[in-house]
Amino acid sequence: xxxxxxxxxxxxxxxxxxxxxxxxxxxxxxxxxxxxxxxxxxxxxxxxxxxxxxxxxxxxxxxxxxxxxxxxxxxxxxxxxxxxxxxxxxxxxxxxxxxxxxxxxxxxxxxxx
Amino acid sequence: xxxxxxxxxxxxxxxxxxxxxxxxxxxxxxxxxxxxxxxxxxxxxxxxxxxxxxxxxxxxxxxxxxxxxxxxxxxxxxxxxxxxxxxxxxxxxxxxxxxxxxxxxxxxxxxxx
Numbered sequence: 001x002x003x004x005x006x007x008x009x010x011x012x013x014x015x016x017x018x019x020x021x022x023x024x025x026x027x028x029x030x031x032x033x034x035x036x037x038x039x040x041x042x043x044x045x046x047x048x049x050x051x052x053x054x055x056x057x058x059x060x061x062x063x064x065x066x067x068x069x070x071x072x073x074x075x076x077x078x079x080x081x082x083x084x085x086x087x088x089x090x091x092x093x094x095x096x097x098x099x100x101x102x103x104x105x106x107x108x109x110x111x112x113x
Numbered sequence: 114x115x116x117x118x119x120x121x122x123x124x125x126x127x128x129x130x131x132x133x134x135x136x137x138x139x140x141x142x143x144x145x146x147x148x149x150x151x152x153x154x155x156x157x158x159x160x161x162x163x164x165x166x167x168x169x170x171x172x173x174x175x176x177x178x179x180x181x182x183x184x185x186x187x188x189x190x191x192x193x194x195x196x197x198x199x200x201x202x203x204x205x206x207x208x209x210x211x212x213x214x215x216x217x218x219x220x221x222x223x224x225x226x
Contacts, residue, residue, distance in 0.1 A: 004156075040218055041218065042117075042119075042201070042216040042217055042218040042219065043157070043201065043203075043216040044216075045213060048213070058213070090156050090157070092156075097213070101159050101162070102159065102214070103159075104156030104157050104158065105156050106154075106155055106156050107154070107155070107156050
């Protein structure tokens with residue numbers, strides 16, 4: 001059972017480059033989300049989705065785009081990478097937004113130089 | 114001021130010790146309280162979930178919620194080296210549950226053999 005799968009695990013980007021972090025879940029979960037984790041700032045919600053075709057902003061959405069064309073996939077796009085986006089990114093899913101359990105992926109370590 | 118404050122640690126204890134991990138919060142609307150365990154270079158995984166005030170026990174782990182003091186704790190009895198990880202508290206309101214939880218910054222625990 002794969003759960004929540006993120007790729008790539010590690011990435012180095014130059015300032016101004018763009019890239020997409022991929023996230024897929026095989027649990028037929030309605031809710032998917034992206035967090036970033038930084039020292040001293042905990043996990044902060046970037047964007048989330050409550051179903052295919054529906055996305056919304058979280059606490060720190062600036063500089064990131066998302067789309068949800070299928071239930072399974074929820075990619076996070078960085079259009080113009082900045083050093084401030086150096087972080088660890090986690091994709092997560094739950095059965096519904098009101099579900100009690102979030103399942104996290106293993107993380108994507110991104111460095112922007 | 115952050116909505117959720119977590120004892121920063123790090124915490125280092127000998128094997129077999131009782132560990133107490135703590136969080137305070139300011140939002141009285143929080144009703145769902147979670148503890149996540151995060152091993153190094155891995156995503157968080159749900160450890161304990163509690164609704165409203167009271168205690169919940171699961172094996173060596175006990176989660177305690179005191180809503181009157183806006184204080185939650187996680188106790189680990191007979192701590193093991195395999196408990197070495199970062200522990201994150203998380204909280205959510207009645208309407209959002211897991212979907213938009215607010216996380217603490219985490220406390221890193223090391224259990225020495």
